[in-house]
Every structure is written in C-alpha cells, then in structure tokens.
Amino acid sequence: MEARRMHTRLDYGKTYNTLENLKADLSDATFVKRERSREEDIPKDVSPHDLYAKCKTCGIEFPVGIRTNPRSFATSSYVGNVHKCPDGHVHPYDKQDYLLKKVN
Numbered sequence: 001m002e003a004r005r006m007h008t009r010l011d012y013g014k015t016y017n018t019l020e021n022l023k024a025d026l027s028d029a030t031f032v033k034r035e036r037s038r039e040e041d042i043p044k045d046v047s048p049h050d051l052y053a054k055c056k057t058c059g060i061e062f063p064v065g066i067r068t069n070p071r072s073f074a075t076s077s078y079v080g081n082v083h084k085c086p087d088g089h090v091h092p093y094d095k096q097d098y099l100l101k102k103v104n
C-alpha cells in the first residue's frame with residue numbers, strides 16, 4: 001500500500017515537470033523579442049566617418065586616424081587608446097571621448 005502511494009506521487013511530479021518545460025519555452029520567446037529590439041537600436045548608417053578626439057589639455061578637435069561608420073562604432077569598444085593632438089599633448093581616450101564626423 002505504501003509503495004502504491006509513492007508511485008502516485010511520482011506521477012504527479014512528472015506532470016509538474018512537463019508544465020515547467022512549457023514555461024521555459026515561453027521565456028525563450030520573450031528573450032528573442034528583446035534581442036530584436038536591441039538590434040533596432042543599433043544605427044543603420046554605414047557611410048564612412050572619421051573619429052575625432054578633443055584634446056584634454058588644449059581642447060582642439062583632431063582626427064585620430066581611425067575611419068569607421070556609426071554602425072560599427074556603436075558595436076565596438078574603444079578603451080584607453082592613446083592619441084597625440086597637433087600641439088603634442090598625449091592622452092588616453094575612451095569610446096565616449098570620440099566624435100564621429102562624416103567623410104565628405
């Protein structure tokens with residue numbers, strides 16, 4: 001009799017697990033939607049742009065010799081790149097320090 005009760009409990013457990021698996025599938029679908037909306041936030045512009053930095057000493061804006069486009073700039077990381085301004089000041093620059101200027 002005791003063995004039979006345990007068997008019944010196991011069957012209930014199986015049903016519960018199946019429902020959990022269905023829930024997991026739904027959360028995967030939500031995740032895919034979120035990925036798509038993030039993709040839409042990335043700029044579509046792939047026209048050539050030059051990266052400029054503003055000197056942290058004299059404030060002059062100068063091209064750093066990197067050509068990119070808004071789309072790849074948005075998905076790339078730039079950390080601690082060292083550039084020298086026309087007056088000879090040397091500083092490290094991060095992504096937020098750069099300006100994108102369209103190449104004419």
Ligand SMILES: [Zn+2]
Binds near residue numbers: 057
């Ligand atoms: Zn400078």
